[in-house]
Amino acid sequence: MKKWLTSVGLCWVVLSAAAQQEEEMRCGLYHSAELRQKMAYFFEHVEKLGQVPSNTRTENIIYRIPLIFHVFHYGEPIGTGTNISAAQIYSQIEVLNEDFRRLNANRTETLPEFQSVAADVGIEFYPAAYDSAGRLLPERGIRRYQIQRIPGFFWTNETLDRDLKPQTIWDPTRYLNIWVIDSLRLNNRVGLAYAQFPDLSSLQGLPQQGGLALTDGLVIRYNRIGSFEKVNVPQLARGPYNLGRTLTHEMGHFLGLLHPFDGYSCNTDGDFCPDTPPTNAENFRCNLNVRYCSNSPTPTMIQNYMDFTDDFCMNLFTQCQAQRMRRVLEVSPRRRELVTSTVGLEAEELRAEVRVYPNPTRENLTVEIYGAQPIAYRLYDIWGREVEAANWAAGYALSLSLSGKPKGLYLLQVNTLGGGVIMRRVVIE
Numbered sequence: 001m002k003k004w005l006t007s008v009g010l011c012w013v014v015l016s017a018a019a020q021q022e023e024e025m026r027c028g029l030y031h032s033a034e035l036r037q038k039m040a041y042f043f044e045h046v047e048k049l050g051q052v053p054s055n056t057r058t059e060n061i062i063y064r065i066p067l068i069f070h071v072f073h074y075g076e077p078i079g080t081g082t083n084i085s086a087a088q089i090y091s092q093i094e095v096l097n098e099d100f101r102r103l104n105a106n107r108t109e110t111l112p113e114f115q116s117v118a119a120d121v122g123i124e125f126y127p128a129a130y131d132s133a134g135r136l137l138p139e140r141g142i143r144r145y146q147i148q149r150i151p152g153f154f155w156t157n158e159t160l161d162r163d164l165k166p167q168t169i170w171d172p173t174r175y176l177n178i179w180v181i182d183s184l185r186l187n188n189r190v191g192l193a194y195a196q197f198p199d200l201s202s203l204q205g206l207p208q209q210g211g212l213a214l215t216d217g218l219v220i221r222y223n224r225i226g227s228f229e230k231v232n233v234p235q236l237a238r239g240p241y242n243l244g245r246t247l248t249h250e251m252g253h254f255l256g257l258l259h260p261f262d263g264y265s266c267n268t269d270g271d272f273c274p275d276t277p278p279t280n281a282e283n284f285r286c287n288l289n290v291r292y293c294s295n296s297p298t299p300t301m302i303q304n305y306m307d308f309t310d311d312f313c314m315n316l317f318t319q320c321q322a323q324r325m326r327r328v329l330e331v332s333p334r335r336r337e338l339v340t341s342t343v344g345l346e347a348e349e350l351r352a353e354v355r356v357y358p359n360p361t362r363e364n365l366t367v368e369i370y371g372a373q374p375i376a377y378r379l380y381d382i383w384g385r386e387v388e389a390a391n392w393a394a395g396y397a398l399s400l401s402l403s404g405k406p407k408g409l410y411l412l413q414v415n416t417l418g419g420g421v422i423m424r425r426v427v428i429e
């Protein structure tokens with residue numbers, strides 16, 4: 001028990017039988033002084049390890065992380081019950097991208113006092129295109145597993161970490177693994193989700209925590225993933241945790257963030273971020289006027305994604321939080337590799353036979369394929385949605401007009417006569 005107490009961040013919500021009136025809590029192990037101490041040590045060393053030459057600027061780099069969602073279900077048709085739809089999953093990816101790029105619709109509601117510290121974290125997430133053997137996934141970013149329903153059984157973080165995760169994890173240096181399960185109990189309470197903090201093992205003076213690679217990633221219940229604002233599925237109908245912020249919060253832990261209130265004092269910087277004002281308590285629901293610390297010049301920052309407020313209430317990461325998460329991606333084992341993973345982008349064996357130009361492009365794109373006979377193409381946006389599809393006219397070259405399409409990252413998929421699939425990343429600017 002002690003081991004995971006210090007190595008994971010756990011979040012839960014308490015659901016009583018009378019689910020509408022229950023006392024709800026977002027997160028569990030926030031009283032751990034030991035954890036806080038370790039993270040302090042981690043960040044101290046991360047700061048040293050992560051120093052980049054002064055002529056290198058990384059602030060403008062957008063880091064992109066490929067996701068694989070392992071969906072465990074009871075054999076229901078796709079889109080029903082625990083066998084959640086791709087659309088529900090893609091709505092979650094959309095929320096992550098909005099929140100981490102500060103494109104969330106409710107960013108305008110950030111209190112004026114905090115607008116200047118609110119940050120575009122510069123991290124994006126996309127569904128993996130290929131499985132670990134290099135085969136194209138039938139559903140981008142999704143692997144489904146049918147399991148048996150056992151009456152009375154529920155998952156705990158111990159059974160997940162011991163059994164389910166090690167048996168199903170894909171290389172955590174190439175994929176960010178997210179397990180979607182039907183039940184979760186943390187300390188005998190119904191849980192929302194939990195995340196594993198960045199591994200500390202390569203850092204001086206810290207104990208090895210063996211086996212962590214086999215459990216690295218995030219776990220979330222099937223009815224807490226995605227946003228009801230974006231996808232109309234019955235399991236997301238009930239709030240207040242139905243807008244996808246559970247995973248935003250957990251991703252913060254995965255990338256090394258603590259809660260702003262973790263110091264439980266008006267005089268301690270609980271999360272090592274000076275721009276999240278110290279506070280001595282967590283917050284629920286959405287009371288914007290709350291000011292726990294009378295010595296603070298500002299209200300408590302209850303809109304921070306790392307507090308416990310309702311999904312609709314949350315709307316910012318700060319500059320300091322953004323820097324810390326980016327630093328973790330630059331130096332931490334199994335985090336730094338993710339940003340250069342190509343599982344979502346290209347089939348290496350075909351790379352030399354394809355030309356796509358100009359790329360980035362503003363409107364016209366030419367695709368040339370040699371050594372295979374193209375028969376059809378599809379264009380997907382970063383959420384995995386098909387935005388265009390057509391058969392390939394005769395010849396080896398194709399001209400596409402992309403004018404009018406939103407700027408951003410796209411994936412071009414070309415099917416060949418021999419059954420091959422060629423994927424290329426296309427940027428419209």
Ligand SMILES: [Zn+2]
Pocket residue numbers: 009010011026027028249253259
């Ligand atoms: Zn938390």
